[in-house]
Structure formats: C-alpha cells, structure tokens
Amino acid sequence: MRYIVIGAGAVGGTIGARLFQGGHEVLLVARGAHYEALRSGGLRLFTPGSAETLTIPATDTPVPPRDDDVLILATKSQDTITALDPWPRHVPVVCAQNGVENERTVLRRFGRVYGMCVWLPALHLEPGTVAAHGHPRSGMLHIGRYPQGVDELSQQIAADLAKSGFVALATPDVMRWKYGKLLGNLGNALEALSERAPGTESLHERVRAEGTAVLEEAGIPYSTPREERELRGRQVELMPIEGIERGGGSSWQSLARSSGSIEADYLNGEIVLLGREYGIPTPVNEVLQAEANRFAREQLPPGSMPLERLTALIDERSASGSR
Structure with missing residues (x-):
C-alpha cells in the first residue's frame, strides 16, 4: 500500500515520516518552499532525543494513481476542497484533520472516506522541518469508516500506524471521538x-x-x-x-x-x-x-x-x- 500524505506539515509530516521509518511506501505532497525543501534536502524530523533527515519522495502535483493508493489528507479544513480536487475520485481518503465537516465534504466527491481523530503534538514552522513532541509514541490516532463502521482497510491502516510509532485504533464510532x-x-x-x-x-x-x-x-x-x-x-x-x-x-x-x-x-x-x-x-x-x-x-x-x-x-x- 502506498500512503500519499497531502499536507506534509506538523501532522501530515509526522504521520508520513513515521510510516516511512516503519518501512511503508510514502509520498509527501507539499507546496512552495516546503516542497522545495523536501525535494532538495528531505524531511528533517526532530523528536525528543533524536534528529533525522528522511529522504521521503515528495511532489507538488498529483501523480498517476495506483490500485493500492490511500490518500491521507492532513491539510487545514479550509483547504480541503482545493487540496483534493485534482485527485482521482476512486481513491480512498483518510481525513486526518481537526473539525467534523471534512468527512461530509469529501464524501460528496469520493466514494470511500475515513475519519481520523488526531491527537499529535507537533510543530511545523520552517520549510522541510517537522518537530514531533509526543513520546514514547508520537500520537494517538483513531480511524474508522465515515459515517461509521470499521472495514478491512481501516484495520490495515490502524495496524500500519501502530507498528510505526503511534497509538492507533480502528473504531466504528470515529466521529464521536x-x-x-x-x-x-x-x-x-x-x-x-x-x-x-x-x-x-x-x-x-x-x-x-x-x-x-x-x-x-x-x-x-x-x-x-x-x-x-x-x-x-x-x-x-x-x-x-x-x-x-x-x-x-x-x-x-x-x-x-x-x-x-x-x-x-x-x-x-x-x-x-x-x-x-x-x-x-x-x-x-x-x-x-x-x-x-x-x-x-x-x-x-x-x-x-x-x-x-x-x-x-x-x-x-x-x-x-x-x-
């Protein structure tokens, strides 16, 4: 499975970096100076007690879709429609965002939508740099099918995240969280x-x-x-x-x-x-x-x-x- 993380800032950058460190195929999607920094120097990930530069593939434009792609949307809510608009509508989308409107908005356009409740203390102020302050695990993530339920994909994503440094749970009532x-x-x-x-x-x-x-x-x-x-x-x-x-x-x-x-x-x-x-x-x-x-x-x-x-x-x- 390839994880395409749209919005590689504090949350998206941490999730993408941890998945990459866990051996998963990851593509980061970013814009402007942040994309240029990722493309030229990789992602600098700072955590309590460590600093590492990760050469994660990055893009600023959509890529040809694969059957095993999963989009992890980690932009701010006001950017949801613009960020997703260029991507194929058959690809599953995980809304790793604050607020409760994104899933409903995305479901108008995409057939498979998942909510993710994110508790992940991280910082992104400089291009190419993310600081993840959670320890010993980087964050707690609940994931489930929107509007409710758990399926094979949500269970697989939760398992991948749990093996990559997160407390991750597949839950049927993700919107309650x-x-x-x-x-x-x-x-x-x-x-x-x-x-x-x-x-x-x-x-x-x-x-x-x-x-x-x-x-x-x-x-x-x-x-x-x-x-x-x-x-x-x-x-x-x-x-x-x-x-x-x-x-x-x-x-x-x-x-x-x-x-x-x-x-x-x-x-x-x-x-x-x-x-x-x-x-x-x-x-x-x-x-x-x-x-x-x-x-x-x-x-x-x-x-x-x-x-x-x-x-x-x-x-x-x-x-x-x-x-």
Whole structure:
C-alpha cells in the first residue's frame, strides 16, 4: 500500500515520516518552499532525543494513481476542497484533520472516506522541518469508516500506524471521538490570540461549556477527556525537544507562519452554526471565530491581543445577545 500524505506539515509530516521509518511506501505532497525543501534536502524530523533527515519522495502535483493508493489528507479544513480536487475520485481518503465537516465534504466527491481523530503534538514552522513532541509514541490516532463502521482497510491502516510509532485504533464510532476533539480544539483560537494570563482558564471553560451545551441539544455523542487520557495513558506525553520551542498548536502555528488563513470557521464556527440551528447563544465562540479570522487576514502575530481586551469583547457580545 502506498500512503500519499497531502499536507506534509506538523501532522501530515509526522504521520508520513513515521510510516516511512516503519518501512511503508510514502509520498509527501507539499507546496512552495516546503516542497522545495523536501525535494532538495528531505524531511528533517526532530523528536525528543533524536534528529533525522528522511529522504521521503515528495511532489507538488498529483501523480498517476495506483490500485493500492490511500490518500491521507492532513491539510487545514479550509483547504480541503482545493487540496483534493485534482485527485482521482476512486481513491480512498483518510481525513486526518481537526473539525467534523471534512468527512461530509469529501464524501460528496469520493466514494470511500475515513475519519481520523488526531491527537499529535507537533510543530511545523520552517520549510522541510517537522518537530514531533509526543513520546514514547508520537500520537494517538483513531480511524474508522465515515459515517461509521470499521472495514478491512481501516484495520490495515490502524495496524500500519501502530507498528510505526503511534497509538492507533480502528473504531466504528470515529466521529464521536472527533466531536470530543472538537470540544478541546475550541480553545485553539484563544491560545492563538492571547498569551496565557490570569483569566485564560475561565475563558477555556466558557468556550467548552458553550460547545458542550450545543452538542447535548443536538443529540451528538462525543468522547470525554477522561476517555482520551485513559487510552493515551503514558504512551503519548508532550516532551521538550532541545533547541525547539513549541509555541502553540495548529491555529497558533497558522498565525506564526502568517499563512493568511486559520481553521476557526471549522472549529468555533461549527459550534456557532449548530447554536444558530438549535437556537442556543454562542457568544464566546462567535468572538473567537471572528477575531481569529481577523488576525489571520491581517497577518497579526499570535498572542498579541491582551486577554483583557478579548474578555471584554466576549462579555460585550454575551450581554448584547448572540447574533
């Protein structure tokens, strides 16, 4: 089986590198300076206690399909359609992405779609370089057929990942895990906008409470942090890497790279959408969505909004009513 990883950044680069190290055939798909760095010098993978350059084949354009190809889509949600559009529609697609909309979007175009819930602490800020902070395993990955179920392919992918340095499980209710992950990801925008200060934890609680209330009203099942911790155990712990500072998660990294876009519409925006459908106010998520998008559009640096200002905007929206 050949794994074609579309979006070889923090998540995709780590998954591709680990599969390659495990003896699997891998092709990385990247763009611009990152692709040029991969093509000319390979992928530099930093982990706790090691640094290695891997000569993984890379491309910036689609390649002729093979019968044993599997696409692992690891782009941000806002890039899903553009990233997949050039690829043949009969190839199975694994959505290794945050949010819960990608699988449904991809299923409009591709016949075999798999969800992957990703817990993988990694960093990608420089072309050709990925730092994977998980130890002793690089991450925890749940995979299952979308909208539900487990088949032979999902079991094979989980087995390959488990042998390549991940906690990997084939699960029939993968979207329940992804909705649980969504609740945790609601704080991504908060982390990206403001530095941690007294009052940050209170906002984290408020944004998660909104998300939980909306999912409960909609009758959408979701995993809990306790379930995640029990499965992950001590197999995936966030560890420092000498010489590399992990500033923040995926949204923080989008602002740090001045990418011009951010995933807030598919994280906080998912809760805003459901809140509007079910008549539940979501002022915290609305403000975080709007401000994260503004920061990305104006290419403002991460952590540059005072927490007091962000809190005031949220309180103002809460007092006036979500709209």
